[in-house]
């Protein structure tokens with residue numbers, strides 16, 4: 366049997382890379398134009414950083430979705446199941462609150478979750494993550510949502526909808542949780558095991574349930590949105606109004622709660638019509654209070670993360686043709702044994718300026734041209750006895766079939782002049 370990648374992980378093959386690079390470059394441009402700087406934090410952190418941030422009732426903790434291990438120093442470490450905790454840890458550790466605020470930080474990289482594997486749900490996947498720290502203003506919420514929408518739209522996605530809600534302030538959440546407990550405790554025996562656990566730890570997480578009997582109990586009940594205090598309601602109204610102003614398609618989602626415990630006020634997701642059950646491309650929300658609970662200053666924050674695999678799926682849905690893998694500009698073919706080294710030496714020189722491939726053994730012209738063609742090159746550059754005698758290379762344009770002898774010393778310039786039209 367062939368060796369296999371770990372279940373829930375996947376390889377990103379050479380032919381997949383152009384789409385990944387295109388996405389990464391486009392995202393970097395959009396976010397950096399909006400003043401975001403990149404930050405790269407370690408792939409693992411002390412487990413405590415994640416547990417403190419996600420909250421005891423989050424799926425990460427309750428459903429043991431974290432890859433946690435003990436290292437040789439008996440420290441409990443965890444592969445990051447999301448970016449926010451490590452990023453906030455770095456923000457606090459490096460005293461970044463003294464920098465001009467609000468500060469915008471983004472990261473791109475792998476995320477690890479021990480989840481049930483299904484279509485669009487992996488155990489190692491990738492996220493683009495953005496955090497804006499240092500402002501509690503509703504304008505920042507709207508701008509952050511808009512930046513997410515723009516990032517995805519610039520990538521070429523259509524059919525996007527922002528689902529916007531609010532989970533209120535901590536008092537509102539507490540009041541809502543009390544209401545759910547009072548209403549559901551008498552019927553607790555009808556709840557699933559996870560449902561019961563949620564009722565005990567953080568009842569509003571029940572709104573996220575997919576279990577049909579839990580759903581039947583929770584569906585008719587009030588929503589967090591019905592419990593907003595007047596300031597939280599005004600905050601929400603302002604975000605809503607700005608999304609209207611900027612023509613960002615949005616709808617109210619009164620049940621949005623998000624998977625982690627730390628959110629307050631604005632919570633949102635972006636959905637795409639094309640990709641089936643796992644239609645959420647992105648989720649985010651405001652988390653004032655989190656930085657302080659991690660031991661930092663009282664800094665408000667808001668952020669989002671989208672799944673790269675899921676966005677690439679959605680893009681493939683919208684426009685199925687893939688960008689082609691770029692080949693070298695030229696492919697050098699040795700026509701005799703002596704030319705093998707000559708060609709390798711020339712390739713090394715040309716590569717200071719150009720992407721160049723070559724054959725490693727001597728070829729007859731027919732086979733050599735076929736190799737050049739398969740490499741994706743635009744020019745085949747042949748070298749044999751005649752060329753050696755004349756101090757030249759024979760250059761063939763593989764698209765037009767045109768052929769020319771080019772002096773050795775002129776080869777770099779000859780090819781460079783032809784890169785523009787690639």
Ligand code: AMP
Nearest residue numbers: 485486487490645646647648671672675
């Ligand atoms: P979350 O951090 O759970 O809000 O997830 C943010 C986004 O990451 C989701 O909207 C998905 O696009 C993506 N995502 C989350 N979990 C997975 C997973 N297991 N596999 C692939 N993508 C995921």
